[in-house]
Amino acid sequence: MVKVAVIQFPGSNCDLDALKILQKTIKVPTDLVWHKDLKRDQYDAYVLPGGFSYGDYLRAGAIAATSPSIQIIREATEEGKPILGICNGFQILVEAGILPGAVLRNSGLRFVCKWTRLRIESTKTPFTRGASKGQILRIPIAHNEGRYYLDKDQLDELERNEQIVLRYVDENDIPTVDSNPNGSLDNIAGICDKKRNVMGLMPHPERASLPILSPSNHPEGRVIFDSMAETLEPSLGGK
Amino acid sequence: MTRPIIEERLSLTLVEVQKPNLTDEEVQYAIQTLQREPNEVEWAMLEAQWSEHCSYKSSKPLLKQLPSKGTKVLVGPGFDAGVIDVGDGWVVTLHIESHNHPSAIDPYGGAATGVGGVVRDILSLGSRPVALLDPLRFGSIESSHSRWLFDNVVRGIADYGNCIGVPTVGGEVEFDPSFERNCLVDVVCVGLGRKDKLVLGEARNPGDLVYLVGGRTGRDGIRGASFASKTLADKSDTERSAVQVPDPFTKKLIIEAILEAVEANILRGMKDLGGGGLTCGLAEIAAKAGTGIEVDLSKIQTREPNMLPAEVMISESQERMILLIREEDERELVNILEKWELSFAKIGHVTKDGLLTIRWGNEIVAKAPAKFVAEAPFATRSAVRPRYLDVLAEVPEPALPEDLGQTLIELLSSPNIASKEWIYRQYDHEVGIRTIIKPGQADSALLCLPNKRSLALTTDGNSKQCYVDPYWGTMGVVSEALCNLVASGAEPVAVVDHLQYGDPGNPEVYWTFKEAIRAISNYLKALSVPCIGGKVSFYNEDSTSRKAIKPSPVIAALGLVEPKTPRILQALRKEENDLIVIGNTSDEMGGSEYYEHIHKLAGGRVPRVNLKKERTLLRSLLRTLRSGRVESIHDVSKGGLAVALAEMSVQGRKGVTVDLDKVPNKTSRMDNLLFSESRSRFILETKPMNTTRIVNSFKRLGIPASKVGSVSDNGIEFLAKGQAMLTIPMAEASRAWSEAIPAAMEATI
Numbered sequence: 007m008v009k010v011a012v013i014q015f016p017g018s019n020c021d022l023d024a025l026k027i028l029q030k031t032i033k034v035p036t037d038l039v040w041h042k043d044l045k046r047d048q049y050d051a052y053v054l055p056g057g058f059s060y061g062d063y064l065r066a067g068a069i070a071a072t073s074p075s076i077q078i079i080r081e082a083t084e085e086g087k088p089i090l091g092i093c094n095g096f097q098i099l100v101e102a103g104i105l106p107g108a109v110l111r112n113s114g115l116r117f118v119c120k121w122t123r124l125r126i127e128s129t130k131t132p133f134t135r136g137a138s139k140g141q142i143l144r145i146p147i148a149h150n151e152g153r154y155y156l157d158k159d160q161l162d163e164l165e166r167n168e169q170i171v172l173r174y175v176d177e178n179d180i181p182t183v184d185s186n187p188n189g190s191l192d193n194i195a196g197i198c199d200k201k202r203n204v205m206g207l208m209p210h211p212e213r214a215s216l217p218i219l220s221p222s223n224h225p226e227g228r229v230i231f232d233s234m235a236e237t238l239e240p241s242l243g244g245k
Numbered sequence: 246m247t248r249p250i251i252e253e254r255l256s257l258t259l260v261e262v263q264k265p266n267l268t269d270e271e272v273q274y275a276i277q278t279l280q281r282e283p284n285e286v287e288w289a290m291l292e293a294q295w296s297e298h299c300s301y302k303s304s305k306p307l308l309k310q311l312p313s314k315g316t317k318v319l320v321g322p323g324f325d326a327g328v329i330d331v332g333d334g335w336v337v338t339l340h341i342e343s344h345n346h347p348s349a350i351d352p353y354g355g356a357a358t359g360v361g362g363v364v365r366d367i368l369s370l371g372s373r374p375v376a377l378l379d380p381l382r383f384g385s386i387e388s389s390h391s392r393w394l395f396d397n398v399v400r401g402i403a404d405y406g407n408c409i410g411v412p413t414v415g416g417e418v419e420f421d422p423s424f425e426r427n428c429l430v431d432v433v434c435v436g437l438g439r440k441d442k443l444v445l446g447e448a449r450n451p452g453d454l455v456y457l458v459g460g461r462t463g464r465d466g467i468r469g470a471s472f473a474s475k476t477l478a479d480k481s482d483t484e485r486s487a488v489q490v491p492d493p494f495t496k497k498l499i500i501e502a503i504l505e506a507v508e509a510n511i512l513r514g515m516k517d518l519g520g521g522g523l524t525c526g527l528a529e530i531a532a533k534a535g536t537g538i539e540v541d542l543s544k545i546q547t548r549e550p551n552m553l554p555a556e557v558m559i560s561e562s563q564e565r566m567i568l569l570i571r572e573e574d575e576r577e578l579v580n581i582l583e584k585w586e587l588s589f590a591k592i593g594h595v596t597k598d599g600l601l602t603i604r605w606g607n608e609i610v611a612k613a614p615a616k617f618v619a620e621a622p623f624a625t626r627s628a629v630r631p632r633y634l635d636v637l638a639e640v641p642e643p644a645l646p647e648d649l650g651q652t653l654i655e656l657l658s659s660p661n662i663a664s665k666e667w668i669y670r671q672y673d674h675e676v677g678i679r680t681i682i683k684p685g686q687a688d689s690a691l692l693c694l695p696n697k698r699s700l701a702l703t704t705d706g707n708s709k710q711c712y713v714d715p716y717w718g719t720m721g722v723v724s725e726a727l728c729n730l731v732a733s734g735a736e737p738v739a740v741v742d743h744l745q746y747g748d749p750g751n752p753e754v755y756w757t758f759k760e761a762i763r764a765i766s767n768y769l770k771a772l773s774v775p776c777i778g779g780k781v782s783f784y785n786e787d788s789t790s791r792k793a794i795k796p797s798p799v800i801a802a803l804g805l806v807e808p809k810t811p812r813i814l815q816a817l818r819k820e821e822n823d824l825i826v827i828g829n830t831s832d833e834m835g836g837s838e839y840y841e842h843i844h845k846l847a848g849g850r851v852p853r854v855n856l857k858k859e860r861t862l863l864r865s866l867l868r869t870l871r872s873g874r875v876e877s878i879h880d881v882s883k884g885g886l887a888v889a890l891a892e893m894s895v896q897g898r899k900g901v902t903v904d905l906d907k908v909p910n911k912t913s914r915m916d917n918l919l920f921s922e923s924r925s926r927f928i929l930e931t932k933p934m935n936t937t938r939i940v941n942s943f944k945r946l947g948i949p950a951s952k953v954g955s956v957s958d959n960g961i962e963f964l965a966k967g968q969a970m971l972t973i974p975m976a977e978a979s980r981a982w983s984e985a986i987p988a989a990m991e992a993t994i
Contacts, residue, residue, distance in 0.1 A: 016494075016497075016498055016585065016586065017408070017497050017498070019408075019409065019410025019497065020410070020676060022677075023677065023678045026678065027678070056676075057410060058408040058410075058493070058494065058497070060494065061408060061492075061493065061494025061495075061497075063494065116400075116403075116670070116671050117404070117407055117672075117673070119407075119671070119672060119673045119674055120670060148407070148673040148676065150407075210675065213676075218681055218693060218812075219679075219680065219681060219693075
């Protein structure tokens with residue numbers, strides 16, 4: 007039986023939201039797992055939710071990146087299991103070195119909460135395979151540190167490997183300075199690792215997975231979770 | 246080692262009680278009741294608990310006038326929060342708090358701990374905090390001091406609320422020079438819980454263990470309550486130690502740990518520690534149940550060494566809760582607290598004797614009846630109608646502006662009217678995945694409940710009108726709140742009030758306070774809506790200017806939206822739809838943004854509420870909204886009709902053409918018609934085929950209603966006698982409205 011874990015760190019605050027969407031909307035069996043209670047080989051996919059793990063003290067995600075659960079995540083990465091880091095979860099994956107780069111303080115030096123337009127740059131991940139390249143998703147962001155950064159060589163490599171998965175775009179679907187809410191390099195909103203099974207993104211797809219919460223009643227964030235569910239399905243075998 | 250000696254001296258200067266900050270009558274009453282002179286610890290406790298802030302000694306008798314009962318009310322005033330039954334076993338909790346004095350000297354920390362305080366109130370009933378709203382008041386945005394306060398208050402609220410994962414879904418801001426040195430920082434919190442899991446702040450069971458959980462006890466916030474119960478002075482900056490230190494991360498852990506304990510059904514009583522600290526928490530929880538409590542202060546984990554008993558008893562260190570449990574549930578509670586890595590201490594137990602017995606190890610350092618400590622003697626205050634009201638009532642009419650279009654632009658860029666996006670962008674308003682109507686989209690925020698209903702929330706205040714006319718101004722505030730709820734398709738269910746004034750010892754200030762309570766009470770009784778709690782904040786004045794703030798009653802209101810009610814926003818939707826105005830416009834310009842901002846004029850006739858018609862109007866409007874025949878709606882408030890239409894227009898990126906001759910009115914001048922803030926008016930956008938039916942449904946009930954124009958693809962255009970009266974391009978209106986606050990705030994701080 008396929009099972010997903012939403013990992014709860016002290017200070018996670020989107021854990022229950024992700025859990026609710028996975029269980030009730032996507033209908034994938036999902037457990038909320040306290041970070042110290044995570045055991046090897048119990049789950050087929052992992053979600054690191056948003057929030058302020060350890061109060062974001064030191065640096066966003068820095069302390070949670072030393073949690074014993076991260077070692078298990080690292081091993082799962084090697085096994086090719088789908089791993090999704092949302093907002094603070096993305097920051098944790100970057101701090102742990104599982105995803106490249108750094109997530110810096112927003113260029114406006116203020117917390118920003120708003121709905122953004124995102125363009126799908128790659129469908130070759132377990133979280134975007136159900137979307138089409140160039141498709142636009144309206145999903146909100148809410149963060150203080152969302153300015154993705156890495157050096158030129160690494161950026162080229164990211165680009166070459168099609169590791170950039172989502173970019174902030176404007177009404178004409180073009181990445182512009184005005185449509186970039188946090189000064190992120192190249193308007194990057196989400197990336198994946200080289201093996202393509204780990205994805206981190208600053209926007210919150212769980213907040214755009216119910217029609218009633220979404221603009222024009224279109225829950226455009228759920229394609230991320232639906233894609234993950236589709237990816238997991240084959241392993242069910244007999245079903 | 247010299248260090249401990251220095252520490253000891255420091256603590257002495259902090260707590261040394263020259264003369265307790267109590268009145269002579271209170272001192273006499275204390276000595277008579279105890280039949281002896283209270284000791285140093287007891288004086289400190291009485292000073293904290295009998296402060297205006299904790300005891301409501303000047304307001305309690307008056308507050309009893311407010312209606313507090315209703316079929317949905319499970320818990321009313323007198324507890325940490327009011328509780329409303331929203332059906333299917335779910336309850337909603339509601340409370341409002343302020344942190345005015347702390348925010349005036351440390352805006353970031355003061356505002357942040359203000360959020361922390363009200364969140365604890367909601368938590369202490371066993372409910373999960375699910376929404377925050379922030380009514381804020383500052384001096385003129387032109388003043389750099391006010392901008393500094395404003396910027397840091399917003400950051401403080403944002404950093405705290407965002408971190409603990411409670412969305413800030415609404416609020417309001419008013420700028421007025423009377424708040425220059427006394428900003429008002431109010432926070433409303435809403436919680437969601439199960440009826441069968443409610444926990445009360447009562448120590449009902451002798452033998453129960455008393456646990457102190459959360460943050461450690463330090464010297465911060467020492468005498469915060471008495472600090473809040475006097476006026477600010479120039480040297481108030483030196484009272485920073487009276488401001489508590491925020492720690493939202495610990496608060497988040499406390500929230501989750503407590504809710505886990507609630508889920509496990511092991512909490513028999515709970516109380517948050519806020520103003521007055523441990524003194525207030527222990528005294529109230531025992532007094533409510535007629536029991537006593539015995540605690541040993543030496544068990545408490547302190548943040549610094551050598552704290553004195555009196556300091557521990559009145560420290561207002563944040564993030565602390567008192568939990569009452571049965572002895573057999575101790576292991577389970579400790580497991581939960583250890584999982585969340587919270588510090589905690591078993592400090593005592595509930596007793597039958599009705600006494601607060603405070604020990605330090607084996608030594609008893611204070612002992613007094615809990616009821617005596619918890620219930621301060623009432624303060625008798627006299628009230629005299631202020632003479633300045635007569636002057637304000639008689640202000641001469643201003644000259645008619647030559648260019649009313651320019652006037653409208655100026656009003657749209659007044660910070661009291663302009664878009665508040667700069668603020669709510671900094672607040673996470675989505676976390677919790679419940680926010681259906683987001684900030685700025687409609688007159689109330691809307692949250693979905695687990696049972697298919699949704700919750701409408703709004704807060705309102707209007708200090709300018711309450712200054713010119715304390716009675717009608719206040720009633721207008723309550724009316725505005727209920728109109729906002731109904732405009733979002735909600736049935737009003739309950740309100741909480743926050744009454745903020747100067748020194749209650751000033752008979753003129755006290756009179757304005759009494760008038761406010763009379764107005765709220767009369768309105769709520771007429772509408773059969775209960776007030777389920779609230780807060781009073783006096784002494785909002787400073788010794789430098791010797792001026793009190795303008796009277797600032799603030800109302801937070803909660804309504805329920807039935808399933809299948811359409812979600813209707815402010816933004817205009819489609820060209821050629823009709824525009825309907827409901828309600829009458831009169832020459833009621835007192836306290837209006839038009840008088841104050843354009844003409845720098847305080848005074849005039851403040852809008853009145855027609856109490857006989859209000860209920861009929863709101864019922865009828867709710868019925869119309871539920872019918873699904875309304876495309877967009879906005880209530881008319883600050884800036885009047887012209888501003889309300891411009892806001893709908895800018896948000897929907899559509900123009901409007903309005904014939905002023907068709908607006909139901911009794912005004913004598915064109916500017917009054919455009920900018921009057923007469924109460925209980927709404928603008929509705931409807932499809933042409935539905936217009937007549939809607940207009941007639943109101944007229945039949947004797948409520949003025951009329952089709953006044955239509956949605957266009959042009960700018961904003963008002964006609965009178967067939968001629969264009971006022972025309973402004975959309976882009977200009979949009980710029981004025983959207984850019985005013987960011988321009989003021991991002992340029993210079």
